[in-house]
Amino acid sequence: KAGVTQTPRYLIKTRGQQVTLSCSPISGHRSVSWYQQTPGQGLQFLFEYFSETQRNKGNFPGRFSGRQFSNSRSEMNVSTLELGDSALYLCASSIDSGRPYGYTFGSGTRLTVV
Amino acid sequence: QKEVEQDPGPLSVPEGAIVSLNCTYSNSAFQYFMWYRQYSRKGPELLMYTYSSGNKEDGRFTAQVDKSSKYISLFIRDSQPSDSATYLCAMSAGTGNQFYFGTGTSLTVIP
Numbered sequence: 291k292a293g294v295t296q297t298p299r300y301l302i303k304t305r306g307q308q309v310t311l312s313c314s315p316i317s318g319h320r321s322v323s324w325y326q327q328t329p330g331q332g333l334q335f336l337f338e339y340f341s342e343t344q345r346n347k348g349n350f351p352g353r354f355s356g357r358q359f360s361n362s363r364s365e366m367n368v369s370t371l372e373l374g375d376s377a378l379y380l381c382a383s384s385i386d387s388g389r390p391y392g393y394t395f396g397s398g399t400r401l402t403v404v
Numbered sequence: 405q406k407e408v409e410q411d412p413g414p415l416s417v418p419e420g421a422i423v424s425l426n427c428t429y430s431n432s433a434f435q436y437f438m439w440y441r442q443y444s445r446k447g448p449e450l451l452m453y454t455y456s457s458g459n460k461e462d463g464r465f466t467a468q469v470d471k472s473s474k475y476i477s478l479f480i481r482d483s484q485p486s487d488s489a490t491y492l493c494a495m496s497a498g499t500g501n502q503f504y505f506g507t508g509t510s511l512t513v514i515p
Contacts, residue, residue, distance in 0.1 A: 333505035
């Protein structure tokens with residue numbers, strides 16, 4: 291079966307712009323989580339959506355937002371981009387939240403802010 | 405203090421060596437303990453998970469959890485060049501709770 295699909299794979303944006311990243315979870319999965327991965331900080335949790343509701347949120351500024359649609363696809367948006375937002379953004383889907391089995395990551399979107 | 409601490413390495417070993425990767429944590433509520441492997445330009449993939457304390461073995465991989473010491477380990481026996489990747493530990497307090505990841509240990513297995 292198809293895995294977690296993230297688009298686009300690579301993105302270059304200018305400081306001050308905004309960006310929207312997309313994640314299509316595995317069919318049947320209702321939970322989608324977003325992470326930011328940087329060399330210094332590792333994977334940092336952004337937020338989790340379950341059945342269109344935000345269930346958990348990490349410690350990121352309000353410039354980072356997300357949503358989930360009725361088909362479980364999710365988008366995350368970053369407004370007023372800063373150089374420090376350059377990172378690999380990973381999406382993970384699972385049937386339910388907090389269960390380690392069936393928690394599957396996509397290959398990520400590499401965002402570069404110049 | 406970070407929830408999860410992991411030595412970033414890098415770790416370089418000869419093929420066939422036994423590799424030991426470790427993480428420590430501070431939150432005693434963690435119940436699920438996981439190890440992920442991440443190849444370059446890929447997302448992490450789940451290698452193993454354990455619930456609560458104890459050992460779990462899967463082929464060449466063994467995961468150990470010592471909740472009294474708040475310490476988890478992943479052992480790789482007979483390491484292969486294909487094991488070269490970054491290994492991330494992750495933990496969760498349970499269903500409905502978020503995962504906390506270590507920063508990852510970069511491993512290179514030299515043929």
